[in-house]
Structure formats: structure tokens, C-alpha cells
Amino acid sequence: MSLDSTTVSPQPNPSCRGQLLACPECDLLQRAQLSAWHGTLRCARCSAVLVRSRHDxxxxxxxxxxxxxxxxxxxxxxxxxxxxxxxxxxxxxxxxxxxxxxxxxxxxxxxxxxxxxxxxxxxxxxxxxxxxxxxxxxxxxxxxxxxxxxxxxxxxxxxxxxxxxxxxxxxxxxxxxxxxxxxxxxxxxxxxxxxxxxxxxxxxxxxxxxxxxxxxx
Structure with a gap:
């Protein structure tokens, strides 16, 4: 799974430690390390928005x-x-x-x-x-x-x-x-x-x- 400050498409990885997120559209479970991260995180399957964050x-x-x-x-x-x-x-x-x-x-x-x-x-x-x-x-x-x-x-x-x-x-x-x-x-x-x-x-x-x-x- 890769994360940055822009729109991303995470890849599900069971070995990745982080918060477990369920896609609101397709219910795919995937993990993301969200601490101190800001941007838009999208589902790996359907590209629905999982998290939208802004630092201020x-x-x-x-x-x-x-x-x-x-x-x-x-x-x-x-x-x-x-x-x-x-x-x-x-x-x-x-x-x-x-x-x-x-x-x-x-x-x-x-x-x-x-x-x-x-x-x-x-x-x-x-x-x-x-x-x-x-x-x-x-x-x-x-x-x-x-x-x-x-x-x-x-x-x-x-x-x-x-x-x-x-x-x-x-x-x-x-x-x-x-x-x-x-x-x-x-x-x-x-x-x-x-x-x-x-x-x-x-x-x-x-x-x-x-x-x-x-x-x-």
C-alpha cells in the first residue's frame, strides 16, 4: 500500500499494520497507516473515497x-x-x-x-x-x-x-x-x-x- 498527499489507490495487504478500513461502496477491507497523513485515500477496488484529510x-x-x-x-x-x-x-x-x-x-x-x-x-x-x-x-x-x-x-x-x-x-x-x-x-x-x-x-x-x-x- 502506498500513501501520499494526493489521491491514491491503496493495494490491500494483510501484513500491513494500520487502521482497518471498509469501503463504503464495495465493502472491501483494507489497511492504511493514517497517522500524520493527509490527502485523499481511495479504495483499491472501486476508487471510492475512504479518507479525505487536510492538515488545517x-x-x-x-x-x-x-x-x-x-x-x-x-x-x-x-x-x-x-x-x-x-x-x-x-x-x-x-x-x-x-x-x-x-x-x-x-x-x-x-x-x-x-x-x-x-x-x-x-x-x-x-x-x-x-x-x-x-x-x-x-x-x-x-x-x-x-x-x-x-x-x-x-x-x-x-x-x-x-x-x-x-x-x-x-x-x-x-x-x-x-x-x-x-x-x-x-x-x-x-x-x-x-x-x-x-x-x-x-x-x-x-x-x-x-x-x-x-x-x-
Whole structure:
């Protein structure tokens, strides 16, 4: 088996010492020495990606994560929009919108907004911060396996982009009846989308396991 910093095709070798990997596509078992290695490792049979690693992915993801956390706090604490209806001023925050939907007997919509726009994105950011901050300082946080499993399951349920699209549609419809002024929270949500996309692109679970393996030796 040969490994380098580029895309490689390992050859299975039972005598080779290293981590035993199962191909997610064809289930071929093969061994690779992954310590202190970075690049893309492919299956010897079908060329599916076994491991994709980058030496600075944890630090890169953490930097974007901190920015995302700041924007998320602003998005949930500051004013979302301000409505000026013939001199009557009304302001709204994201949690306030959930409360208003609940009071209007739209419990299902309120729960969907609460879960997909507040709880899941907040939980995702909190779990990643809990995991990556100690790893960046070469420390192992407790419960890593549980945290990684939770991240895998809750990641698809964060739908801030759907919420933002709905807000923009509502603003366009309301603009014919009142003056609509975007608040800091709306701009924070708009900034949160590219930051989160960049964070999830930089996020490489393989690097987390490699770092944990190095720290636990």
C-alpha cells in the first residue's frame, strides 16, 4: 500500500499494520497507516473515497465556527424587521416570531421554525464548538463518539436558508402595505448562510478521528 498527499489507490495487504478500513461502496477491507497523513485515500477496488484529510481543517473549521456563533447570537437576539404602518411601529425578533405564531394557533408552523431555525442550528454550533475547541488545543473532550453521532444525525435538519427565503417573501408582500425596515438579525441571517456553508465544507470528520488517534497514543 502506498500513501501520499494526493489521491491514491491503496493495494490491500494483510501484513500491513494500520487502521482497518471498509469501503463504503464495495465493502472491501483494507489497511492504511493514517497517522500524520493527509490527502485523499481511495479504495483499491472501486476508487471510492475512504479518507479525505487536510492538515488545517480543524483550525479552519473552528475559525468559521466562531464567526457563525456570533452571527447566530445576533440573529436570535436583535430585531429581525421593523414595520411602520401609518406611524405605528412594530418590531419583531426571531423568537418573538415563533411566539406570535404559537399565539395565533399555528402551533405546527411555530414548532417547525423553532426546531429548524433555532434549536437545530444552535445545537449544531454548540456541539461543534464543544468538539473542535479542545481538539485545536490538543485536548480530547469527553463523549466524542456521542457528539460525532449527534452531528451526523442533526445536520440535515438545519434549514436557515428556507427561513430566510420565507422572510424575504413576506417582506416583499408587506412592502405594499407598510414600510419594512430590515433589522440587524436579518443581516446576520444573510451572513450566516455563506459562513455556515463554508464551515460545513471545511468540516472533515476524518481529520477529527485522525487527531483523536494522535492525541490518544
Amino acid at each position: 481543517s480543524i483550525e479552519h473549521t473552528l475559525a468559521l465556527l466562531v464567526a457563525a456563533c456570533i452571527l447566530f447570537v445576533v440573529a436570535n437576539s436583535a430585531q429581525l424587521v421593523t414595520l411602520d404602518l401609518q406611524g405605528s411601529i412594530h418590531t419583531c425578533t426571531l423568537p418573538g416570531a415563533v411566539q406570535a405564531l404559537w399565539q395565533q394557533k399555528r402551533e405546527l408552523v411555530a414548532l417547525m421554525v423553532l426546531v429548524t431555525a433555532i434549536l437545530v442550528p444552535g445545537g449544531l454550533l454548540a456541539l461543534m464548538l464543544y468538539l473542535l475547541l479542545p481538539l485545536a488545543r490538543n485536548q480530547v473532550p469527553p463523549g466524542v463518539k456521542l457528539v460525532m453521532r449527534l452531528l451526523h444525525h442533526i445536520r440535515p435538519w438545519g434549514m436557515i436558508e428556507v427561513l430566510l427565503l420565507g422572510i424575504l417573501v413576506a417582506v416583499v408582500k408587506l412592502s405594499g402595505h407598510a414600510t419594512v425596515l430590515p433589522g440587524p438579525a436579518l443581516w446576520a441571517l444573510a451572513g450566516l448562510l455563506p459562513i455556515t456553508a463554508g464551515m460545513l465544507t471545511a468540516w472533515r470528520p476524518d481529520d477529527v478521528w485522525l487527531r483523536l488517534g494522535e492525541l490518544q497514543k
